[in-house]
Amino acid sequence: MNMQKEPINIVDELTQSDYKYGFVTDIEHELAPKGLNEDTIRFISAKKHEPEFMLEWRLKAFRFWQQMKEPKWANVKFPPIDYQDAYYYAAPKQSANKPKSLDEIDPEIRRTFEKLGIPLTEQQRLAGIAVDAVMDSVSVATTFKEKLSELGIIFCSMSEAIREHPDLVKKYIGSVVPYTDNYFAALNSAVFSDGSFCYIPKGVKCPLELSTYFRINASETGQFERTLIIADEGSYVSYLEGCTAPIRDENQLHAAVVELIAHKDAEIKYSTVQNWYPGDKEGKGGIYNFVTKRGICEGNNSKISWTQVETGSAITWKYPSCILKGDNSIGEFYSVALTNNYQQADTGTKMIHLGQNTKSRIVSKGISAGKSQNSYRGLVSVGKKAMNARNYSQCDSLLLGDKCGAHTFPYIEVKNNTATVEHEATTSKISEDILFYCNQRGISTEDAIGLIVNGFSREVLNQLPMEFAVEAQRLLAISLEGSVG
Amino acid sequence: MSLLKIDNLKVNINGKEILKGLSLEVNRGEIHAIMGPNGSGKSTLAGVLAGKEDYEIVEGTIEFDGRNIFEMSPEDRAREGLFLAFQYPIEIPCVSNASFMKTAVNEIRKYRNQEPLDAMDFLRIMKEKAKLVEMDQSFLNRSVNQGFSGGEKKRNEIFQLAMLEPKLAILDETDSGLDIDALKIVSNGVNKVRNTENAFVVITHYQRLLNYIVPDFVHVLFDGKLVVSGGKELAFELEERGYDWIKKQYNSVLV
Numbered sequence: 001m002n003m004q005k006e007p008i009n010i011v012d013e014l015t016q017s018d019y020k021y022g023f024v025t026d027i028e029h030e031l032a033p034k035g036l037n038e039d040t041i042r043f044i045s046a047k048k049h050e051p052e053f054m055l056e057w058r059l060k061a062f063r064f065w066q067q068m069k070e071p072k073w074a075n076v077k078f079p080p081i082d083y084q085d086a087y088y089y090a091a092p093k094q095s096a097n098k099p100k101s102l103d104e105i106d107p108e109i110r111r112t113f114e115k116l117g118i119p120l121t122e123q124q125r126l127a128g129i130a131v132d133a134v135m136d137s138v139s140v141a142t143t144f145k146e147k148l149s150e151l152g153i154i155f156c157s158m159s160e161a162i163r164e165h166p167d168l169v170k171k172y173i174g175s176v177v178p179y180t181d182n183y184f185a186a187l188n189s190a191v192f193s194d195g196s197f198c199y200i201p202k203g204v205k206c207p208l209e210l211s212t213y214f215r216i217n218a219s220e221t222g223q224f225e226r227t228l229i230i231a232d233e234g235s236y237v238s239y240l241e242g243c244t245a246p247i248r249d250e251n252q253l254h255a256a257v258v259e260l261i262a263h264k265d266a267e268i269k270y271s272t273v274q275n276w277y278p279g280d281k282e283g284k285g286g287i288y289n290f291v292t293k294r295g296i297c298e299g300n301n302s303k304i305s306w307t308q309v310e311t312g313s314a315i316t317w318k319y320p321s322c323i324l325k326g327d328n329s330i331g332e333f334y335s336v337a338l339t340n341n342y343q344q345a346d347t348g349t350k351m352i353h354l355g356q357n358t359k360s361r362i363v364s365k366g367i368s369a370g371k372s373q374n375s376y377r378g379l380v381s382v383g384k385k386a387m388n389a390r391n392y393s394q395c396d397s398l399l400l401g402d403k404c405g406a407h408t409f410p411y412i413e414v415k416n417n418t419a420t421v422e423h424e425a426t427t428s429k430i431s432e433d434i435l436f437y438c439n440q441r442g443i444s445t446e447d448a449i450g451l452i453v454n455g456f457s458r459e460v461l462n463q464l465p466m467e468f469a470v471e472a473q474r475l476l477a478i479s480l481e482g483s484v485g
Numbered sequence: 486m487s488l489l490k491i492d493n494l495k496v497n498i499n500g501k502e503i504l505k506g507l508s509l510e511v512n513r514g515e516i517h518a519i520m521g522p523n524g525s526g527k528s529t530l531a532g533v534l535a536g537k538e539d540y541e542i543v544e545g546t547i548e549f550d551g552r553n554i555f556e557m558s559p560e561d562r563a564r565e566g567l568f569l570a571f572q573y574p575i576e577i578p579c580v581s582n583a584s585f586m587k588t589a590v591n592e593i594r595k596y597r598n599q600e601p602l603d604a605m606d607f608l609r610i611m612k613e614k615a616k617l618v619e620m621d622q623s624f625l626n627r628s629v630n631q632g633f634s635g636g637e638k639k640r641n642e643i644f645q646l647a648m649l650e651p652k653l654a655i656l657d658e659t660d661s662g663l664d665i666d667a668l669k670i671v672s673n674g675v676n677k678v679r680n681t682e683n684a685f686v687v688i689t690h691y692q693r694l695l696n697y698i699v700p701d702f703v704h705v706l707f708d709g710k711l712v713v714s715g716g717k718e719l720a721f722e723l724e725e726r727g728y729d730w731i732k733k734q735y736n737s738v739l740v
Contacts, residue, residue, distance in 0.1 A: 456579040
């Protein structure tokens with residue numbers, strides 16, 4: 001018999017449910033003047049004491065963005081965004097200068113992260129996990145820094161990296177996602193405030209899970225973080241991000257960029273548990289999660305693996321992708337996207353095969369409930385020189401109720417006839433008959449849904465580090481509360 | 486006290502009368518067979534007992550182990566020990582037989598204030614019960630009923646019955662679609678599970694099943710009521726003479 005993870009007891013959470021991360025921390029914020037123009041960008045850059053090259057790059061991105069139009073091709077609907085009616089920089093006041101040690105953090109901020117299950121104090125740090133905690137536009141704490149630096153690993157906030165390691169930043173920023181890439185990547189490049197930076201030197205296997213926890217707190221702000229991970233030759237790193245935001249009536253924009261670079265024989269595993277505020281049951285409020293994530297397998301035999309569990313956000317629009325440039329390189333994408341009530345998700349991946357003998361694997365699980373719309377959009381592209389490229393894609397949809405929608409948009413472009421590309425898709429529905437059958441065996445409706453959803457998502461959840469897999473399972477169950485009966 | 490007491494049950498579906506005053510009493514240790522022609526209301530009776538929503542209860546009472554069944558949710562009826570072997574077992578995607586049964590067993594144990602079974606005990610019991618219906622180990626790791634043949638689905642129902650050890654099991658046309666070998670396996674399973682503390686209501690069209698699961702009582706359901714009751718010999722009589730004589734007798738009474 002296969003070892004299976006215990007179906008967790010979700011009843012307690014279900015009864016108290018609603019979005020439990022929806023509280024607001026009462027701290028003073030330092031804000032940039034509302035609106036977006038070159039002065040806003042100069043303000044942000046100055047706040048962060050950035051070198052000149054960074055400001056120049058931001059301004060170029062901004063000028064480019066001004067020429068662009070918001071893309072319309074995704075299968076999502078939302079009213080026009082007024083980019084002038086938002087704050088582009090919000091920092092918890094006391095940490096404008098980042099505290100030198102964890103003990104100096106504003107107790108209010110520390111309590112916020114404790115409430116979110118991310119202790120930042122020296123005594124109670126999460127075992128085996130180094131955390132960079134980002135609130136609104138700035139990183140407020142990074143744990144285990146010294147321990148990591150002994151191995152030559154750099155793990156710090158993006159702002160700090162720009163100041164302390166400008167050469168690395170200059171070399172790699174925008175190298176995978178140039179600011180010209182798309183509308184939201186351009187916007188991010190202009191106004192990005194913080195995020196995580198990570199460099200793993202040659203031959204080092206990072207002994208800890210690196211993790212960033214993103215928290216939006218201030219109202220009427222956008223969050224634009226930028227994450228850059230570089231795994232040098234023969235190195236390995238597993239990185240995890242989590243995110244939450246308070247309950248607010250307004251829609252807040254989150255436009256992040258993540259760039260991964262895996263050199264020869266290196267491996268990067270990137271996991272996301274995304275739980276931004278999804279909006280209420282009538283579809284009011286919630287985060288617009290418009291994110292560009294891309295990794296390049298630069299060297300031979302390198303590997304990049306994306307795992308994502310997407311349960312939050314009013315609208316999710318993201319396609320973590322892999323450019324398989326090195327020969328024998330491997331790209332993977334494991335995704336569970338759950339939408340409920342009026343949530344919309346248009347998510348998937350791009351696997352760009354350039355090198356020889358490159359392999360990619362896509363496992364996408366979409367769960368739709370309520371009146372939500374859930375789309376998988378994926379591209380498998382095999383270039384002329386990519387001899388013997390292989391792809392396997394599997395797209396499964398699970399529907400709960402009859403008012404939601406599941407859509408798949410798989411694109412395949414093959415320019416080399418030695419390629420093998422496989423695509424499988426299934427659609428299942430949790431019907432009244434199934435629920436009654438479970439009830440008749442003594443299983444409540446909520447537990448029945450939990451059981452099916454966990455079974456449906458298992459292949460993806462198994463990719464997550466253990467503690468996060470349990471958390472993600474719970475999250476899936478909570479997010480479906482109220483979707484039946 | 487009887488285990489199941491149905492008194493003057495009247496049930497409509499979409500305004501149409503289906504059960505028209507059905508009464509039945511089942512005691513522990515008994516096997517009752519309910520036979521009858523198509524459309525007489527047999528499956529409706531099974532659905533009402535299990536708590537399916539599609540029915541309108543017009544009149545009458547059902548007590549299960551002394552409790553008013555209409556005040557209990559379908560899952561609580563199951564946890565109290567009422568089991569329905571479905572005529573058409575449902576396929577559940579993505580959930581293995583093993584984890585389905587583990588969840589069910591532990592939900593029922595929780596309801597009865599018992600500790601959940603640990604993985605080892607559960608596995609041992611599951612293997613034992615699987616043998617009762619000659620189910621292969623691989624069966625347990627497959628998604629519930631998905632891709633199962635008709636016979637496998639029915640065996641799976643009896644396997645679940647054996648796992649959950651109900652006080653009362655209703656077998657809704659468990660014999661339909663079974664070949665003779667599968668019929669024997671299913672019947673054997675039931676006979677091994679039966680004891681003096683539990684009871685069975687076996688709904689069937691055919692006398693054939695009753696050669697293997699021998700009933701204490703046979704009732705004929707016709708036009709929404711139990712019109713004739715007797716011992717197991719009644720089943721043979723029905724097999725020989727069909728239902729026409731009952732229809733005639735019944736209709737002449739009406740006229």
